[in-house]
Amino acid sequence: MAFQTMAEELKELVVRWAGILESLPPETIADRRNSQDRSIRQIIGHMVDSATNNTHRVVHLQYRESPVEFPNYATYGNNDRWIAIQNYQEEDWQLLVNHWKFTHLHFCHVIRNINVEKLGQQWIADTNQFVSLKDMVEDFPGHFELHIAEIEELINLK
Template sequence: MHSLVNEFAQTIAENYVRLAQISNADATAPRAAGKWSPKEIIGHLIDSAANNHQRFVRAQLYDDYDSLGYEQERWVAVQVYQDAAWQELLMLWKVYNEHLVRIIALIPDDQLARTFRIAGGEPVTLDYWVEDYLRHMQKHLEQILG
């Protein structure tokens, strides 16, 4: 888990610097018709951080934990990330994920094998979900930065 924690922290630090170079106007432009803009992608990653924050903590506390799912498209639409200031979205994304890195680093090894469900789905281990969250973030960052 130590190498994953380091990769997570490095992903945040390196990409924050690159994202901060994007102008507010460019961050507002959708990547293609019907696709999210960089603001909406970062907004989605903030939503994902908020949902996974709950999962990473509650999966350690409760047996047979079943996390709620969330409607990603609707969350982005309701929060109108397009109207938010790009630099403020970036700061929130950065700080929230740095907090998650801290939480992940504190997960005891014996807790990583604990399983939980998301919206009644198949059980997954906490270890699996932490890595999946990082890969999900990296995929979306690649969509913005190319």
């Protein structure tokens, strides 16, 4: 199974949303907060972290012995630490949007080129929790869309 269609759909979303994000006023991206107390800036930063971590997982899972030990940045509040340490709240907005855009476009390229013989390779996501390369990649669009929905909700707050 190739991920061509998934990559193309994700690419279209990224390109469309990059334009939307670039046009948002400063107070919308910085001041409004979701249920996790994240601003749009911080959500975008988290999405960068997710795409870069998943890119590394995809690469490692294609050449290392399975199951792969790889840090799960998303558990135990670590993703919030990543957001705070990188201070996405203060990063130049154009730079951050471009970083988000190109990180995701690169991830689309990476998933288009997955060796299908490696889809069963697993990484250790948590204690006694194993995730295959196939499942990880198939779950990515849902995670992406979840955060886009959060951003959309924050944009539409009056």
